[in-house]
Amino acid sequence: MPDYDGAVTEATNSGAVTSPAKRGRGEKSSPTIYDIARLAGVNPSTVSRALSKPGRVSAKTQKIIEDAAEQLNYRVNPFARALPTGRTQTIGLIVADITNPTFFDIIRGAETTGSARDYTLVLAESAESPETELVAARRMLSTVDGLILASPRMDDEKILALAADKPVAVINREIEGVPCVVPDVNKGINQAVRSLASNGHQELAYVAGPPQSWMSSRRWEGVQAACDWYKLGAVRLESSKPTVDGGRQVARDVLASGATAVITYNDLLAIGLMQELQAAGMHVPDQISIVGFDDIFGADFTTPPLTTVRSPLGECGSLAATLLLDMLLGQDGPAEAVRVDTELVVRGSSGRLIA
Amino acid sequence: MPDYDGAVTEATNSGAVTSPAKRGRGEKSSPTIYDIARLAGVNPSTVSRALSKPGRVSAKTQKIIEDAAEQLNYRVNPFARALPTGRTQTIGLIVADITNPTFFDIIRGAETTGSARDYTLVLAESAESPETELVAARRMLSTVDGLILASPRMDDEKILALAADKPVAVINREIEGVPCVVPDVNKGINQAVRSLASNGHQELAYVAGPPQSWMSSRRWEGVQAACDWYKLGAVRLESSKPTVDGGRQVARDVLASGATAVITYNDLLAIGLMQELQAAGMHVPDQISIVGFDDIFGADFTTPPLTTVRSPLGECGSLAATLLLDMLLGQDGPAEAVRVDTELVVRGSSGRLIA
DNA sequence: ACCGATCTGTCAACCGGTTGCCAACTATTG
DNA sequence: CAATAGTTGGCAACCGGTTGACAGATCGGT
Known part of the structure; x- marks a missing residue:
């Protein structure tokens, strides 16, 4: 089954080195459900249903529409979809410091888990500042479906306020009423x-x-x-x-x-x-x-x-993403914090004291 | 001058721990330009112009509208704006491996420069695979205003095809016709x-x-x-x-x-x-x-x-972002690759050969 | 006081999907 | 064969901004 959320096809572009096509009116912009509807001989709303509401249209019509969509190399316009529904298929992640390796694995864990479920990760950093963090979180919140806060620096109440707006998951902190992943x-x-x-x-x-x-x-x-x-x-x-x-x-x-x-x-x-x-x-x-x-x-x-x-930082990122995506599916968050285990890794910097 | 692209104000939320408000119709969703228009006694289109086209409306009306916007704690709906214009105020960055520290500084450089000019960074990784990279790039391209490819693994022609669609900047590779930053x-x-x-x-x-x-x-x-x-x-x-x-x-x-x-x-x-x-x-x-x-x-x-x-990886990220953002402002990319200097840092792992 | 030029606000169409509601059509059953 | 229930597709409104066209208001110059 083709995936209209991210299809890849060879564009028949013969390497012209001009500046990118401007989004001017009447340009050869990407095909819409209206194009598909015309090609398939049905109503645009039927196309919309065929492509996003499985089972709502008959198998026959479904097939015709899918073929037409494929033929036109159709891909949904995320903004047009987001406007009425509010769904954007993205999750936000805010970390304290992008260059701090602690967050690498968290980022990767969240990215991987998100991608696997067709969500795109949007990243921001707070530069260890509670204020910057809140600004970033607020700005993000309007564009993502849910937010992961890794080691948040802002107050509990601020986080609760954010969580009242959209699903939020937290890593490295425990807050009553917010799903948390805590080592x-x-x-x-x-x-x-x-x-x-x-x-x-x-x-x-x-x-x-x-x-x-x-x-x-x-x-x-x-x-x-x-x-x-x-x-x-x-x-x-x-x-x-x-x-x-x-x-x-x-x-x-x-x-x-x-x-x-x-x-x-x-x-x-x-x-x-x-x-x-x-x-x-x-x-x-x-x-x-x-x-x-x-x-x-x-x-x-x-x-x-x-x-x-x-x-297990990667696991934390992955778990937080899973929690968040499950909430987006309508499930309740876990009643209490999800705990992951820590363990001592003995290497050379600790040992017997030689008095 | 208030910034309607990311205002932060204290939400009067008293920490209710219920699930996030659903985006149901008739909910107390965020204010729109129509709310402002009603409050200010003008037409919505005037509000739109006042908030995004400086100089198009009279100073007096401007003031009234700005006050109303502030009073309502208005923030633009990015999707509604993106739909007719195509502009999203985001740039994409694709790296080969999120956990490779080489990219940390590139990421941070691009993020910082982007943020400074009110652009949000969207991150994806290709896991060192040309195919994954292309999929990620295509998926991103529909949601961002421009794309930065750091150390791309895909063919030149694929990159040129992407660049024909939206502005693209490349780091660590030189491609005729695409703005590049190359040490x-x-x-x-x-x-x-x-x-x-x-x-x-x-x-x-x-x-x-x-x-x-x-x-x-x-x-x-x-x-x-x-x-x-x-x-x-x-x-x-x-x-x-x-x-x-x-x-x-x-x-x-x-x-x-x-x-x-x-x-x-x-x-x-x-x-x-x-x-x-x-x-x-x-x-x-x-x-x-x-x-x-x-x-x-x-x-x-x-x-x-x-x-x-x-x-200077941070500089590369920052330069690439600058190039890209300048192109978004309508400027042409540089005729040839932007070069940055490299230098040897002598530490202990190299030295005299002791035969 | 008159006239054209400039300024300012309004109207309405539009971006591209989604969805409630309804009508038509199909299938099931008595 | 008619009545009824269940499917399926179409219509139209809507999400929230943007923008071209236009008309009324304002203004300066003579």
Whole structure:
């Protein structure tokens, strides 16, 4: 069965190198259902039904219309369809930072899942700013069928307001009444802290992420709880930004804290921190152990390779897209957050403390 | 002056957690120019002109209408606007692989430049397949005002066919009649080969990228020319895919080639190659020097950090977007490809050959 | 005060689909 | 064979802006 939402056929264009055909009136613009109707000898509305409402027209007419459509190489005009229906076959995704590898897998997961169900992904970034994020979200909301917010920085109430308008799914944050996909950090954190404790560490530092980050708070809580259990001291340090550079800047505070093990909000911080500590002559992991979060691209390039708590980010993106698309089909979102597992990936940046 | 293309105002929504308002008829859907017209006591067409054709209506009426629009928190319906005009205020970007860091900066560059001129970026990936790329391009073309192809894999003629339809800009490839942004690899390659020659290398291997990659061929040509000049032997090796994994797989061939210096099509290959060679006991750079391409995120995380020929990818994305947007304003594209400079970034993975 | 030029707002058609409603047609059944 | 139920196709209104054509209003110049 041909797919009128994205048919591909060889255009009989012999490589003219003029400027693109202007959309002027009377130009040879793309065929419409009216063209098909004329060719098939039926009413345009019948064509519309044949192409989008399966079963509404008789098999015979259906066939005639489909043949005519194919002959004309017809493709629906998405705007004409969107105008009366509001449906656009697109979903929006807003990430905090396009160049942060953490989001790569989320983007790909959402894109792949969306494509598989004939939805196009529209991407925007918030540059880690709650305001920019809200602007982007509002602008998007009018053009997409639903929205995925990955690690949103704006307030819960803003998100709820958006969700009241169109379906919204959230990754890396839990909000009552909005479908969420959240890595359950406790398992991974417990593994990490246990591993550090068994390697002789007694004082641990957590380098936090952006203050608006819900996930950063959860991770800190998880670290505190695990440290309590394993009888480690835990101190929280702030970072200026959740990037490699932010990690370098926080190195001073880490040293000053006296901790021998560090868990950072994300891998970028961990990498920057490790670089700076090594530049200052510290030995990782002999003198200080470093554990990151997310297992991003590049985490295993470092020397030593980074120990990290892996979240299945691709799966998060894919799950969020699935949740969203199911909601678009009229299903209710899940009653509570969908949790995915995290796990410790032990590499070389953590290990026995050599006093 | 308020911006009706993306106004943000506090919605007076008190956090109801029901499912999103359905787009049913008669719902409290968003205000239209008809609502404004009624409120302002003018004709809808006047409203339309006031909001989009500066100068066409009197200052007084303009003011009245703008006030009414603001009062109603009006925002244009993009579909209604797109239907008669064809303009959508979006540009499409197709990349070969979303998770390849090479494209991160391109994406961000295009996104930033687009946003600054009130265009939204729509992203798709081709998964390195010419067919998928064409499908994605065709699907996009009907919904965007223009298209950027980053490192396209499809044939020139296909691209020309697309370009005949809507403005297209291309990155990392040169096609007669289509505006292109192309890093001029020769400068960087010359620096690289000279550096390698001066470090005692005599046999060099180039690890090629995907066969459809125009840029891979240019790089190979550049390497050949430079090796000729500096009197080095040059051999070309094929990779299965332009990823870290592909780099690992080609390590065997590199060793078999007897080359003491390797230039790879991109950094991912270089990183994988280096990992595999080191795992096999080789010492980088004492026994073999490795030079990558692009200076992607993470290239400096490796041990030793990667020497690489940097292309200003962010600038490429930004330039391509600028070219495209200028064409949308009616300007002609540049007569020939826009070239940006490349330069060698010397890090630890290349150096003196210790025989 | 008159006249043409310019400005400003209105009318109506249009972009290309979707859909409620109705009439005609087909099939089923008594 | 007629009555009834179920299908199928057509008509026309509608989604929300844009725009060419035009007429009334305004204005400057003489």
